[in-house]
Amino acid sequence: xxxxxxxxxxxxxKRTTRGIMLDVLIALLPATVVGxxxxxxxxxxxxxxxxxxxxxxxxxxxxxxxxxxxxxxxxFDLTSVVTGLLLALTLPSQAPWYxxxxxxxxxxxxxxxxxxxxxKNLVNPAITGRVFAFIAFQSVMVSGWLAPSIxxxxxxxxxxxxxxxxxxxxxxxxxxxxNGLTVSDLDLFLGxxxxxxxxxxxxxxxxxxxxxxxxxxxxxxxxxxxxIVVTGLVACAIGKDIGLFVPSILSGGLFLGAxxxxxxxxxxxxxxxxxxxxxxxxxxVTAALRAATKIEVVSFAILLxxxxxxxxxxxxxxxxxxxxxxVKKLKVKLAEAREKRAQKTDKEDAQ
Amino acid sequence: MKIKTKxxxxxxxxxxxxxxxxxxPIRDVAAPDSVAIALSQHIGKPAKPVVAVGDVxxxxxxxxxxxxxxxxxxxxxxxxxxxxxxxxPLPRGGETDCIVIENxxxxxxxxxxxxxxxxxxxxxxxxxxxxxxxxGGAGFPTAVKLSPKTPVDTLIVxxxxxxxxxxxDHRLMIEKTDEIAEGAKLxxxxxxxxxxxxAIELNKPDAIAKFDGVDGVLVAxxxxxxxxxSEKHLIYSCTGRRVPPGKLPADVGVIVENVAxxxxxxxxxxxxxxxxxxxxxxxxxxxxxxxxLRVPLGTSYRYLLDLCGGETDDASTYIAxxxxxxxxxxxxxxxxxxxxxxxxxxxARQASIAAPTACIHCGRCAEVCPMxxxxxxxxxxxxxxxxxxxxxxxxxxxxxxxxxxxYVCPANRALVQSIQMCKQKLREKR
Numbered sequence: 001x002x003x004x005x006x007x008x009x010x011x012x013x014k015r016t017t018r019g020i021m022l023d024v025l026i027a028l029l030p031a032t033v034v035g036x037x038x039x040x041x042x043x044x045x046x047x048x049x050x051x052x053x054x055x056x057x058x059x060x061x062x063x064x065x066x067x068x069x070x071x072x073x074x075x076f077d078l079t080s081v082v083t084g085l086l087l088a089l090t091l092p093s094q095a096p097w098y099x100x101x102x103x104x105x106x107x108x109x110x111x112x113x114x115x116x117x118x119x120k121n122l123v124n125p126a127i128t129g130r131v132f133a134f135i136a137f138q139s140v141m142v143s144g145w146l147a148p149s150i151x152x153x154x155x156x157x158x159x160x161x162x163x164x165x166x167x168x169x170x171x172x173x174x175x176x177x178x179n180g181l182t183v184s185d186l187d188l189f190l191g192x193x194x195x196x197x198x199x200x201x202x203x204x205x206x207x208x209x210x211x212x213x214x215x216x217x218x219x220x221x222x223x224x225x226x227x228i229v230v231t232g233l234v235a236c237a238i239g240k241d242i243g244l245f246v247p248s249i250l251s252g253g254l255f256l257g258a259x260x261x262x263x264x265x266x267x268x269x270x271x272x273x274x275x276x277x278x279x280x281x282x283x284x285v286t287a288a289l290r291a292a293t294k295i296e297v298v299s300f301a302i303l304l305x306x307x308x309x310x311x312x313x314x315x316x317x318x319x320x321x322x323x324x325x326x327v328k329k330l331k332v333k334l335a336e337a338r339e340k341r342a343q344k345t346d347k348e349d350a351q
Numbered sequence: 352m353k354i355k356t357k358x359x360x361x362x363x364x365x366x367x368x369x370x371x372x373x374x375x376p377i378r379d380v381a382a383p384d385s386v387a388i389a390l391s392q393h394i395g396k397p398a399k400p401v402v403a404v405g406d407v408x409x410x411x412x413x414x415x416x417x418x419x420x421x422x423x424x425x426x427x428x429x430x431x432x433x434x435x436x437x438x439x440p441l442p443r444g445g446e447t448d449c450i451v452i453e454n455x456x457x458x459x460x461x462x463x464x465x466x467x468x469x470x471x472x473x474x475x476x477x478x479x480x481x482x483x484x485x486x487g488g489a490g491f492p493t494a495v496k497l498s499p500k501t502p503v504d505t506l507i508v509x510x511x512x513x514x515x516x517x518x519x520d521h522r523l524m525i526e527k528t529d530e531i532a533e534g535a536k537l538x539x540x541x542x543x544x545x546x547x548x549x550a551i552e553l554n555k556p557d558a559i560a561k562f563d564g565v566d567g568v569l570v571a572x573x574x575x576x577x578x579x580x581s582e583k584h585l586i587y588s589c590t591g592r593r594v595p596p597g598k599l600p601a602d603v604g605v606i607v608e609n610v611a612x613x614x615x616x617x618x619x620x621x622x623x624x625x626x627x628x629x630x631x632x633x634x635x636x637x638x639x640x641x642x643x644l645r646v647p648l649g650t651s652y653r654y655l656l657d658l659c660g661g662e663t664d665d666a667s668t669y670i671a672x673x674x675x676x677x678x679x680x681x682x683x684x685x686x687x688x689x690x691x692x693x694x695x696x697x698x699a700r701q702a703s704i705a706a707p708t709a710c711i712h713c714g715r716c717a718e719v720c721p722m723x724x725x726x727x728x729x730x731x732x733x734x735x736x737x738x739x740x741x742x743x744x745x746x747x748x749x750x751x752x753x754x755x756x757x758y759v760c761p762a763n764r765a766l767v768q769s770i771q772m773c774k775q776k777l778r779e780k781r
Contacts, residue, residue, distance in 0.1 A: 005668070009755075009757050010674040117709060265713040268712075319723060324595065
């Protein structure tokens with residue numbers, strides 16, 4: 001007779017880490033496909049290089065750590081694929097081959113594996129990889145934005161003409177710089193004629209992915225919504241113009257960051273309430289930094305807030321079931337103080 | 352009459368697999384050739400034997416008496432000769448003295464003296480005398496619960512049975528509706544409360560319908576949710592009262608008793624029958640013929656499995672109790688105790704035997720924790736050896752070990768085991 005020992009609970013839910021990562025990959029599919037259509041072969045190559053070097057970096061690192069190759073392959077949890085893909089989606093399509101490669105190796109090795117692998121990283125690897133590229137390859141990341149091959153449906157000015165090779169700046173930078181937009185809100189939403197990273201231009205594709213994640217209960221609906229709405233509102237407040245709301249949430253990498261990066265489990269707070277505050281603060285930081293620096297800062301804002309997550313986890317904790325609420329505790333304390341004072345006056349009266 | 356229930360928003364919905372045995376009427380088990388009756392079948396001190404090896408006893412005869420206030424009498428479940436008093440292992444580890452009785456097949460029976468009059472005191476005394484303990488799993492002596500230190504106004508009879516696979520309480524509620532209601536009223540009399548609520552999950556509509564027609568009890572229809580049967584959550588769902596951390600249900604004026612306990616009280620008071628048997632579910636995909644059985648205490652698990660047609664070829668994991676909180680067995684050489692509600696055999700497909708992977712901080716455990724704790728923090732600090740932080744940040748001492756966190760964990764972390772270890776270490780330190 002053979003006895004298999006299981007720990008209680010002896011039955012488990014069907015969710016696995018790999019399954020969740022697969023869901024994220026599926027959710028990224030629309031954005032990836034649209035990015036490849038918009039930016040052509042260069043985008044496909046960039047994505048492939050990034051994903052392959054991310055996976056290779058993880059496997060090689062674990063081999064150097066003398067892990068069993070069979071273990072690595074059997075327990076491969078797809079997180080490095082997600083990192084590689086997300087990173088590629090935040091890079092410009094015409095970036096030379098070494099940009100996605102070096103950035104994703106940096107993301108996996110330095111940001112993830114050196115801190116202990118899956119679940120142990122302090123900051124989001126993909127975000128940090130992008131920031132690495134931004135600093136290391138500034139010429140590529142600041143000025144060399146390419147508009148997609150599909151032109152704007154309704155250009156505001158003639159400059160956003162179809163098939164323009166290089167606009168030099170994204171719609172967001174031009175808006176922040178006070179030059180105004182050259183395309184309509186609809187174009188911003190669809191990414192047509194809008195220069196930008198491979199994956200960030202088509203908000204519709206990102207939105208479809210986000211809805212998939214919400215339906216599959218990988219992320220919560222309110223998290224990206226809070227981030228996006230707060231960013232828009234703060235941008236309006238800073239610019240003192242309610243009309244800024246739609247263009248400021250639709251331009252730049254806000255949707256990509258809010259749906260796929262800020263909601264990363266490892267680098268966001270543990271609790272639901274913690275996440276609400278985290279997302280709202282992210283919105284404030286993003287809008288404020290955008291106004292101050294006049295460039296796209298979603299990645300910097302998320303990186304900054306990632307570093308504060310341990311603080312969120314230390315101070316924002318749920319109240320144990322049945323424990324008195326803060327207000328109740330305060331009331332009890334006040335009542336006690338009142339009683340003490342009453343006793344004191346009684347004593348004084350007696351004296 | 353049905354009452355309004357509250358909604359506790361944590362917990363998890365689990366495929367309950369109750370259909371395997373829900374349709375099987377309770378079968379009486381013929382007394383086995385020998386029984387081994389444990390002296391420790393409850394929380395508190397083990398009972399003291401009052402028989403010696405070689406004595407001849409009848410079914411229902413007192414063989415060990417309560418040692419102190421928090422303890423319970425133990426009775427012989429078959430008639431025959433005491434052949435040994437020896438140490439036997441327990442399913443959850445540790446061991447206890449057992450009185451082994453060889454069945455002589457004569458089925459001689461004794462019962463307790465009929466009660467002269469039914470008063471709160473006489474009921475309480477009879478419950479103590481009959482060795483009745485909480486039969487939902489904890490095994491707290493019922494007589495102690497019947498003299499609460501704070502005034503109570505509500506008795507909840509727990510028929511939630513939220514553990515998957517188990518159907519013994521369900522069957523009891525259908526087959527012994529009036530007896531359970533009667534037992535509940537006796538308990539209410541002993542406690543001096545007017546309000547008796549029978550709490551049943553919505554996945555047992557037939558039981559709800561049955562109790563709906565009974566006079567003098569209220570029925571609470573509970574949403575199907577694990578862990579609905581947890582005392583604190585049951586009280587919240589039925590009355591809206593929250594039991595503060597470290598307090599007892601009696602502190603909010605409620606006493607909770609299991610349906611099987613209510614039935615045992617009825618039998619002890621009205622029929623003079625001490626606690627010598629209990630109904631348990633033998634089920635799981637690894638059992639050929641799942642069944643609900645009325646089992647004499649001390650019957651071996653092997654005997655029960657053989658009665659149910661034995662195991663299938665792919666049977667792999669044996670569990671005493673429910674699949675969420677039960678204990679894995681390393682052999683079937685254990686004997687039924689008062690608190691056993693189920694014996695499950697799972698196949699390798701159902702049982703969770705995958706190795707744990709790294710925590711990805713998804714927060715699902717915190718989201719489903721019915722006690723609003725942070726299991727991932729407890730796990731982290733416990734594995735790091737910082738038990739004080741696990742207590743302060745994770746709130747480990749409030750954990751009810753229901754296993755909901757580990758059920759939803761995508762990384763398959765052994766959260767319950769971490770929690771148990773942490774509690775143990777904190778206990779040692781004190």
